[in-house]
Amino acid sequence: MREKSVKFTEDVKKRIKYAIEQAKGNEVFFKGLVNEQKIIWDVEVLARGNQFSVPACLCDLEPGDVVIHNHPSGELTPSAADINIAAKLGADGIGFLIIDNSGEELYVVVEPYFPSEDIPISLESIQKILGEGGRIACHLENYEYRQEQIKMAEKIALSFNNQQHLLVEAGTGTGKSLAYLITAILWAVKNKKRVVISTNTINLQEQIMFKDIPFLQRVLADKFKGVLVKGRSNYLCLRKLESLETDSLLEDVDEDLSQLKALKEWGLKTTDGSKADLSFLPKETNWEQVCSEGDLCLKVHCHHYKDCFFFKARRESATADILVVNHHLLFADIALRSKGLESGVLPKYHCIVFDEAHNIEDTATTYFGYKINKYLGIKQFTRLFYTKGGKQRGFLIDLNYKISSDKHITPIIKGRVNDLIILELIPQLGEMVKKTHLFFDNVYTLLNGNSKVRLTPAFIETAEYKDVENQCVIYIQELTKFIETLKKLLSTLEEMPSKAFEGLLPQVMELNAYIKRLEGVAETLDYLFLKEVKGDVKWLELSGTSKNRYVTANSAPLDISYQLNENIYTVYQSVILTSATLTTGGNFHYIKNRLGLNLCQYKLEELILPSPFNYKEQVLFCVPTNLPEPTQRDFELEIIDNLYQLIMATRGRAFVLFTSFKLLNETYEKLKPLLEDRGINCFKQGEMQRHLLLQNFKKDISSVLFATSSFWEGVDVQGEALSNVILVKLPFSVPDEPIVEARQELIQQKGGNPFMEYQVPQAVLRFKQGFGRLIRSKEDRGVVVVTDKRILTKTYGKIFLKSLPQCNELAGDLNRVTETIVDFL
Ligand code: SF4
Structure with a gap:
């Protein structure tokens, strides 16, 4: 018998034994996941039966995995059929092991693939793609050479090469997504390892999947595959659909009947089985009757396994170089792995690029809570x-x-x-x-x-x-x-x-x-x-x-820094965190502290890249000084008249961003008739779906949109329709929100200053996001008005001001502000 190079954990041994007992001692084929210490830490049943049933299930495997099966006789010498399968798997870097029914005796037919040293990406290759006269320049009509973009790509390349993490703030217009995508693709293809790109918003995901990746597939010399991964519950479960067909539920006449029937009809026709393929939005309770659920899935025991939409999508992602996911899905995967559960969400990956990384703390908090x-x-x-x-x-x-x-x-x-x-x-x-x-x-x-x-x-x-x-x-x-x-x-x-x-x-x-x-x-x-x-x-x-x-x-x-360090920074060889808003007052202290990056400082690099836009030419930043402060009683009374004047200065074309629905609703009710009398249409967050609201706002050039928190970020309106962004108050969190309050107490207990260490930097990041709605291209011009004069009167106001790019600034009474706005535009 060969020397055992790989070992099982005790838990895996028990699970193997149990599965074999469940199969009444017959042959069971498992997929095993091996870590860098050559320990098999997780197994999943692939098939029961003999070797001939195995090939159908092998498409879910990847280099580094092992296939394990038992010989019920206890005689572990491989049969001719074993050697045949082992040879095929071995060629793909997949190991092949034979065990006895107790899981104690082990025969290694083929060792799993253990990766050798990574092949570094040369900085020259990045220049050849992103530099002047490079591949991108030759294929992109309105190509603009952006030094910041190349700097970002090079720094990411060095982080991948040196197995380091990187925190990179890149101003709007840097071309972040192409910078990280190109580098991730070069590295993934060269090293045959997978990189996950995680975003917070669907908009960015769609841009990456439907614009950037197809473009790079035409332009880059390396062939690569990028796959958008959705959560399991997005897929139709054929087994559930089948029982819905036979279920006499459908004989009933009730309000859900027509939707369930429509789901059934769609289920029989759909080719990708994903919720996005539906032409209607099903009620959640109806969708739950037909969607795939991890713990109710029969996997290989399901007679739909081969055609299962979820497993087809999973097999697709197992052959991809680049996975595009949202933060929620990635954290669902990380949370499962952190509990030592089956790796059910994403296939193995080595590096992560978090875009819109300023949202990570909120998403992670949800996944590590109950x-x-x-x-x-x-x-x-x-x-x-x-x-x-x-x-x-x-x-x-x-x-x-x-x-x-x-x-x-x-x-x-x-x-x-x-x-x-x-x-x-x-x-x-x-x-x-x-x-x-x-x-x-x-x-x-x-x-x-x-x-x-x-x-x-x-x-x-x-x-x-x-x-x-x-x-x-x-x-x-x-x-x-x-x-x-x-x-x-x-x-x-x-x-x-x-x-x-x-x-x-x-x-x-x-x-x-x-x-x-x-x-x-x-x-x-x-x-x-x-x-x-x-x-x-x-x-x-x-x-x-x-x-x-x-x-x-x-x-x-209260503090997710240790979880992030333990489950991400120490597990993945390189993690890139990027966004246009990561620094406060010109440094990364706050974000590093909140996200636990100071715990891995020894392998962390930092980079701040300014936006290539000319804010001095393009933006007028104003603070009216004769308004009451938001903490004063008459602020809310006076703000209505003042907003009217500010909106009329740009003849509409404005976003008015609030921090509470209450003030938003009151203001909207009062201003709407006044503005409509002047031919300016008003839209309000919540009155229609977000994308329709933005579509209408963009189409109706002089319109005004009244919105709150979720519109402070992820909204991209280029051109004249958005010439005026009014930030009504500095976006501080409500101090008695349970999480905010408890996090502040914790900082205080540790001897810190919760307002300056938590509330102010958190508000600064949101403020930068709000400010960033205005200039989305080189051609955009406009004004940002902050009607909260605490930005000038309070000491902490300096941190907000210091966090903005340099632009024309004006602090004066409202009349002067509106006159200057008219002149500027
Ligand atoms: S394999 Fe699982 S998700 Fe797919 S059809 Fe069967 S039970 Fe449903």
Whole structure:
């Protein structure tokens, strides 16, 4: 026997043994993931059966992986068929191992591929592509040589070459996306390793996927593949669609019927099976009935596996050099890996480029936190059982029916299953639904009329909270009893004779998934209401619509720097973080601190690149000085008249950006009739979908858009339609927001100054984003007006001013400001 060069972790050994036992000791083929220490840390069942069933499943493998299978006899010498498959896999860098049924004995037929040293990218190759007279210049009609773009690409190349991380702020117009894409492509192709490009907005993703990548595929000498990866729930599950077809649900006449029928018809025709391919937006509850879900997926046991849309997309991404994803998906992947769970979201990657990196803290906070409300709990019960039109439906009813009509199952077992479902589970489940409503209704009372309540140490000592805490203990006990009954049902299924068990494998997997989900609900409740957790903030929040209000309990980590360092910077060889807004007051201190980059300073490089636009020529920056400060009572009264004057100075063509919906709505209601009298149309955030709103705004040159937080960034309006950006207040976070408040307290406990170290820099980054809406091209010209004079009167105002590019500045009374605006334009 050969020396063991690769090893299993103990957990992997147990999982292998369990899967083989489940397959009654027959052959099982696994895909194994190997780390740099040659340890197999994760396995996934590829197929059960013999070698001939394997090739169909091999397209999901990549260099560095291993295929493992057992020889039930315990004789590990490879057969001729083994050698045949091993040779094919070996040529692709995939290892091949044979084990005994215990997973203890191991025969390495082919070693997995362990990468040699990376091949560096030469800076010359970047010049040849991005430089004057280079490939891009020859293919792009309006090509502009941008020194900053080349500097950025070269610095990224050095970071890839030296396995370093890079923080790079590049002003608007640098051509960031081409700079990182070209470098990532050169490196990925040369080294046969994958790079992930992660963005915050769909706009940027679409630009990369549908404009930049196709252009580079025409221009670059290296052939490469770029794939847009979407989350699993974006894909249709053919198995669910099939059960929807046979489900008598469709005989019912109700409001969802036509949409479910439309989904069914689309499902039979669609070629990519992704939600984006639908010509209508389905109701979330209807889409959930047909979309793919990780824990309910039967994978290789599904008879649709070969044609499955999700797995087809996954196989596509496994052959890509560049993966384009959004931050949410990437963090879903990172969060799964951090919990040691199956690597189900993205194929293996080595480097990450985060664009719009100023949003990372918010996205990561969501993924490392918890949330629960009554609907998240009840959803699991109603999937198991519900009644509709007087008929009983759901997984338990379907299961009982399937078992009762299976001729391989004895009447005794049929009777046991029927008793468990009809006499125990369904009545218990009805009670659990009632108890879930009751528990969360009691939690709701803790809000006491507020939209958010933080669970501070003082709050959790109140009698009202203690009462809810006791109810939570009882609720978890009841839920655990119900889970135990589900487990009894599961054991009954697992004890069935093998013929019957094989036919019930999908149901066994599904039941297991429901058990895990309900255990997850119990764990989340325990974590949110009963556990004392240091380093997290917990709060209750009003959710839903005005017709259906309910309470959601949440938790979020106060500091994600350690998680980011542990799960990203120490795992991936090179991480590039870029955005037009990463520095405050001219340095990276704030972002490095928040994102944990100071923990890996030893391998971090930094670069600040100014925008190539001529802001001195293109922008007039004004602060009216005769307005009250926003903290003064008359600010909100006076702002209406002042905004009218400022908007009329540019004859509309303006964005008015607020920090609260309340002031936005009040102002809009008052200004709309006045402006419309002067022939200026007004649009307001929320009155139509964002892209339609922007389309209409761009078309109607003199119109005005009133908007709040989400329009401070990611909006690109070039040309005359946007000549005036009015920032009504400096965009400070609401200080009593639970996360903001708790993060500030933490800074204070550590002896810092929360206002200067957290609130000000956070507001500066948002302010820079708001300012950046104005100039989107070399031809744009216009004014940015800040109607919050604290930028001049407060000490911290200097940090805001210092963070802007140099432009024409004017501070004076409103009349002078409006006159100067008229002259400037
Ligand atoms: S493999 Fe999974 S996602 Fe695909 S059709 Fe089957 S159950 Fe659905």
